[in-house]
Amino acid sequence: MELSSILMIVGIIVIIVSFFIKDHSTQIEGDVEELSLNFYQETHQLKRRLKVIEEELLLEPKLIGKPKKVASPVATSTKGIHQIIISQVQTLHKQGYTIPEISKRSSLSMEQVQEVLQSGGSRV
Template sequence: MKIIFIGLLCFSIVLLIISFFKKDRVSKLEEDLEQLSLTYMQDLYQLKRKIKVLEEEMLIDGDLSTSDDFSMIKPIPVKRPVNEILKNQVLSLYNQGLSLDQIAKQSTLSKDEIIGIIENSRVKGY
């Protein structure tokens, strides 16, 4: 019995000594993960800095586009859908006898849009 106890004690001491010299896999994984997160943060910081530089360049280019060279270019009107309430307001103001300029001021629509609304209402028979 004493021999088994001494054998187990020696075996445990040997295992304890081996554990000090063996590399810990978990700590290696933690170090790799930490290095990866640092790399990710650095890349993210660089991307944000590049985006900021690009935005500043776009603002500078935007300021140049408002110079006199481009003042002759008219923007292309984009047709947007007009709300039914706004159509009814335009028709009501037209029926009251207001001019197209007055209707345009009150409804924030262009004259062409107002004319289109009035003509569509005539076609539909309102």
């Protein structure tokens, strides 16, 4: 047999075998598509949760609890400081942080931190 006929037979055999071998690229494409769908769904869920949390943080304290007729000592002595920051300062103080450390973490001056702790030490 000639070389050309041998090459032709080998070529035909390779073509026939290629029909029976599974194509791994289609499986990989399916896996990538499934992964991208899962990623999209998780991202969408995280965005929804973040939106809910942002809405909760934007609520006024008056809407959450009962309105108080008497102003608390923390609110009167620490004007301009949000209640969340006051709670953060008190929590950090209870955890044992020093006033300079609390000042750095809460972006308040050391005087403001001392004022919050003195006026609202009994509140949480």
